[in-house]
Amino acid sequence: MTNKEEVQDKRHLRSIKTKQKLLQAAREIFLTVGFQNATISQIIKKAEVGYGTAYVHFSGKEEILIVLMDHVMEKFYQIAEVSFSPNSKEEARDIILSQAMDFLKMAETERNMLQLFEQAIGTSPSISAKWNAIREKFIQRISEDIAYAQKYGLAKTELNHKLVARGWFYTNEMYLWEIVRNEQQGTVEEIAKTITAVYTGGLYQTNE
Amino acid sequence: MTNKEEVQDKRHLRSIKTKQKLLQAAREIFLTVGFQNATISQIIKKAEVGYGTAYVHFSGKEEILIVLMDHVMEKFYQIAEVSFSPNSKEEARDIILSQAMDFLKMAETERNMLQLFEQAIGTSPSISAKWNAIREKFIQRISEDIAYAQKYGLAKTELNHKLVARGWFYTNEMYLWEIVRNEQQGTVEEIAKTITAVYTGGLYQTNE
DNA sequence: AATAAATATGACATTACGTCAATAATGTAT
DNA sequence: ATACATTATTGACGTAATGTCATATTTATT
Structure with a gap:
């Protein structure tokens, strides 16, 4: 590097x-x-x-920040790329929980840099675009995971997987910012468990 | 006025x-x-x-925008204040769906003003605080609604209602911004139905 | 009519930006 | 080694926006 x-x-x-x-x-x-x-x-x-x-x-301070953020970006991409091929609802939930946890822990690990990012996203279109790339990468990945679970009869097929994926990521993202701002109510574990329970409970089949 | x-x-x-x-x-x-x-x-x-x-x-252009936004704020507060006392899971879902729909439709109705708001939130602490007030108002309301549903055995009691409320609002909020930016995939109806289905499916009791 | 109080004005000092012609440092050719 | 070419650095300059404040104008009061 x-x-x-x-x-x-x-x-x-x-x-x-x-x-x-x-x-x-x-x-x-x-x-x-x-x-x-x-x-x-x-x-x-x-x-x-x-x-x-x-x-x-x-070209200006925006570009400097973009370079500084690059290694943080890299870490996010790594989290997005964990493989997903569960055999049961429970297994799926465990994978999803651990991924959500990794994502939220990133907020604690990289708090300082992410605070800068949050400030800059509002101001700078180029930085906003950079964060957007991370977001879409995650949503794309989640979308595929849902499609996989639907294909193997684990998840409810009547739900639009792209819309569900986006909604799920949004919850994660907003909690990420909250943790970055140090305003979160519970612990990262508690947050991850709660949102994962609602998400998997709502998306996955109940009878099996 | x-x-x-x-x-x-x-x-x-x-x-x-x-x-x-x-x-x-x-x-x-x-x-x-x-x-x-x-x-x-x-x-x-x-x-x-x-x-x-x-x-x-x-005091500056921030304050001018804050005044301009006041009537939009008012509309949000009205949505937040719908009453919630369902007798069944289905009734709850219908109320929640209609509230989510109202919220997202606001994005279309007030798109222009909300675009300004989004730009300004990143830059201006005072405007950020104003939006935060709206957010917390909604989360507070949702939180109470969940507690109500839990009390009457409609919703799962093992979930932390405050964390669930926040997560649910976050999904709504992010879709709101997406609609404001005109980047949303489906229609408002489709989005509202999908996220509501996952949310109520995950939060409410399955056996009854 | 004179005086007081509230409102409005634009010139000013300040600060940051991005550019560019000039300067310094390094590389290459004879 | 010396002259010339290329690359890197520099800070002064023009521009544009900010918030303030002494002054001017408008309205109220005595």
């Missing part, structure tokens, strides 16, 4: 160093004053580079 | 007229260029008043 940009010569090296300095400085500034209040001037001052330099490497 | 501010004298009248001009102009500007891009200069120009005048009546 760090050596993705291959160092070819001293020139390029200098460029990369400068970019790194900017990213590191931006991270500190963002976490201190928040995304909205952060200014390019603050960042270049902390990075000890000239004003124009920031615009050589990034 | 219009005569809430009693006109006492010509002076006060002039002040009110100016305020109205600003509100009307702001509405047009907001709907044309969006909340973020709107500037005080644009608004005062359209209202045909001096620059400083805007700051006499409002």
Whole structure:
């Protein structure tokens, strides 16, 4: 990951160093004053580079945040990609519960960065698009999982799997933000168990 | 509503007229260029008043939007206040379905204003707080409804009603924004029916 | 008619933005 | 080694928006 940009010569090296300095400085500034209040001037001052330099490497503070968020994005994608092939309603519930738990725990693990993300989503269309990509990835995956469960007679077939998937993800997402804001009522476990119980209870067949 | 501010004298009248001009102009500007891009200069120009005048009546464009949103807020509060005392699982589902439908239809009715709201929530803490008030009002109401259903043996008692209420509202809210953005997949009816089916199926007792 | 009080105004200081011509650092060719 | 080319960095500049405040205008009171 760090050596993705291959160092070819001293020139390029200098460029990369400068970019790194900017990213590191931006991270500190963002976490201190928040995304909205952060200014390019603050960042270049902390990075000890000239004003124009920031615009050589990034189009603005939005793009800096996008780069900083990339590894968090990666973690989300990993969670989205767990395989799903349960043989019973109970097994399905366990898989779904653990996935919901992983998702919500991410809020605690990456709270600081996600706080920035939340602030930025409202302001910046590019960041909003980035989060949208995560969301659609999850919804797509959940949608497939429901279709699978419906195919094998585990889930109710009369429900539109795409709409159900979206609704289920939305509940998870909103609780994620709540945890990020440290406003949640119960523990992550309790939240995950409760919402999973309602979801699986409503989606899966009751008689078997 | 219009005569809430009693006109006492010509002076006060002039002040009110100016305020109205600003509100009307702001509405047009907001709907044309969006909340973020709107500037005080644009608004005062359209209202045909001096620059400083805007700051006499409002602390900034956030406060103007808050006033503009007030009647939309009112409509939400009305939806939140429908009474709930079902005698059966089916009756409960019907009430819940119709409430979800009303809520989502609001997205279509007030799409323009809600688009502004969505943009502004990310930027402005005061507007975010205003939306939060709506949200908590709904969650509080839903929470009471679940507790009622649990008390009368209609809903599963092992579930934490506050957490369930929050999760259910979140699904509704996110679909609301999706409809506001005109990105929704199905019709409002289909969405409402689907999410209500999963929700009531998961929350209410199956054997009776 | 003179004075007081409320309202409205726009010039001003401030702050942030993004650009660009000039400068510095590094690489290449003779 | 030296001259030239390329890449990277810099900060001053023009622009645009903000909120404030002393001044002007309008309305009320004595």
